[in-house]
Amino acid sequence: MRDIFRTRRMWRRRGELKPRYDVVVIGGGSHGLATAYYLAKNHGITNVAVLEKSYIGSGAAGRNTTIIRANYRTPEGAEFYRSSVELYEHLSLDLDFNLLFSQQGHLTLAHSDRAMITMAERAEVNQLLGIDSRLVYNDETARLCPELNLSDDVTWPILGALYHPPGGIIRHDAVVWGLARGADRRGVEIHPYTEVTGIERSNGRVTGVKTTRGEIACDTVISATAGWSTLIGDMAGVPLPITTHILQAFVTEPLKPFLHVIIVSSQMHVYISQTDRGEFLIGAEIEPYTTYRGTSTFPFLEYSARHTLELFPQLESAKVLRQWTGLCDISPDYSPILGLTEVDGFLISCGWGTYGFKAAPIVGTTLAELVATGRTPQLIAPFTLERFYTDTLVSELAAAAVSH
Amino acid sequence: MSFLLPCPNCGPRDVDEFAYAGETTERPQGTPSPRELASYIHFRRNAAGVQREWWYHRFGCELWFLAERDTRTNEVLKTELPSTDAAGSPTPHEPATPDTPAV
Structure with a gap:
């Protein structure tokens, strides 16, 4: 009985770094840990070290607004995120850890004719790929979210919305902890407070990394460092x-639950959800x-706050509890950069900008497959550096212009 | 708190008055290969430290100018006008600007 109140460590505290690992993952966030987890789980590669310069989940993984969705604009992007949502749907079971995934539905509001056309295009692309996503008008929006201010007496009246029922929110820290525990149980070493200071190369291939806690020899280095990717790339x-760039978010004090969908407005650059604790989580x-x-x-x-109040005037007297920022790695076409580079053994996962968290499991499985087999999986082939x-960009601006 | 940016014309103003136009880049000389050209268009130093960059005073005097800013602290070390040659096209201290004519 006493045992239930005892805090257990989610992953082992490791001693010194070993002189050699098969794979070194830089960055102990959702992407780095997912890659380590799937390397061990799917491919039996367990001589892996995850190096994190601060605490686990201290970067974007612990600062995002926890939204999971697949209603992207390009077929490449939508297909990729569909796979990610499917993995997230089974991740609690897989990790044997409750991630509090709540697929409550996701509404992207349109405030102009042009936005309605873009939403219709996205719905078409999504439906062709079997993603549940459609255009809805205000009668249905009112049924889905009766609390939303749909009146004309606002700066940007709502004309319709893109409705994506599988979209949802998840406990982001739990994702990080669950993946870390799963990786640790399979033998992966997790080393927080270990900063990488250099990457050793010889003849165009990676031979090791230098860290603040000593040097490591390895054949493969995976950088999953979001806003710091340029520095690791250097x-x-x-x-x-x-x-x-920085991306910011804030939460209000907890309120009685009344919002049961995620509301996004590209026009007003705001996205709103109510967490399980009752806080309104608002990002821009x-x-x-x-x-x-x-x-x-x-x-x-x-x-x-001004834009949120246009949509939810009832939050007028809600108090802001805290505000924070995270670093985002923005790529020219708003699509990720994933996989091999011109240096053998140096792999990257970056360019996620503002929506990397929702891709963590699929990045983990595909990068792990790439490391294990040496072949780039078809799903991530369009996203190479x-x-x-070659100027073959994958423009995801329409679906990612507002970040969430 | 965001930071103040001293416009060479108007003095220190809130950064939200300005449009950021990216770090200064170096246009490839001669006849660049497609790879060099793609590198010039898409790739950035993205320095964590002092960066030379373009700004435009969008909600003010509409001046284009250069700034040196430490991206780790957002401290602006200096701002200045791009120097111009006789033809009026900018030739700043670093050779390339977005406006340099194509070779």
Whole structure:
């Protein structure tokens, strides 16, 4: 009985770094841990170290707004995220850990004719790929979300919405902890507070990494470092088409649950959900200038609160509990960069910008497969770094222009 | 808190008055290969440190100018006008600007 109140460690505290690992993963966030987990689970590769410069899940994995969805605009993107949602649906069972995944539905509001056309296009692409997604008008929106202010007496009246029933929210910290525990149980070593300071190469291939806790020899290095990707790329001599921006979010104090769908407005750059604790979780757009400084800004709070109140005037007297930022790695076409680089043994997962969290399990499975077999899985073939040199971009701007 | 940016014309103003136009880039000389051209178009240094960059005073005097900013702290070290040659096209200290004529 006493046992139920005892806190158990989710993963083992490891001692010194070993002199050699088969695979070193840089970044202990959702992508890095998912890759380590699937390397061990699907391919039996367990001589793996996950190196994290701070605590596990301290970066984007612990700062996102936890939205999972698949209603992207390009067939490549939509197909990719469909696979990710399917993996998320079974992840609690797979990890034997409750991730509190709530597929409550996702409404992307349209405030103009042009937006309605874009939503219709997205619905068409989604339906062709078997993704549950359709255009709805205000009568149905009112049924799905009676709390939403659908009146004309606002700056941008709502004309319709893209409705995506499988979209949902998940407990993001639980995803990180569950993946870390799963990887640890299979023999992967997790090393927090271990910062990579250099990547050793010889004859165009990776031979090891230098860290603040010593040197490691390895054949494969996977960088899953989001906003810091450029700095890791520089260590490996791989230029990246990435710029680093901050993305911000805030939560209100807990309120009685009344919002049971996710509401997104690209026009107003805001996305709103109510967490299981009752907090309203509100996120917005990246700051336009590049920066590595993770300080929150007051204008963000001002405009996102103003926009939220247009949609939910009943939140008028809700108090803001806390505000935070995360670093985002924005790619030129808003699509990710995934897989091999010109340096043998140096793999990347970056360019996720504002929506990397929803891709974690599929990134893990595909990157693990790539490491194990040496072949790029078809699902991630469109997202190679090489596409920027050959100018074959995958523009996801329509679905990612508002970040969530 | 966001930061103040000193416009060479108007003095220190809130950064939200300005449009950010990216780090300065170096246009490839001669006849670039497609790879060099793609690299120029898409790839960025994305420095964590002092970065030379373009800004436009969108909600002010509509001036284009250069700034040196530390991206780790958002401290603006200096702002200045791009120097111009006789023809009026900008030739700043770093050779390339978005406006340099194609070779």
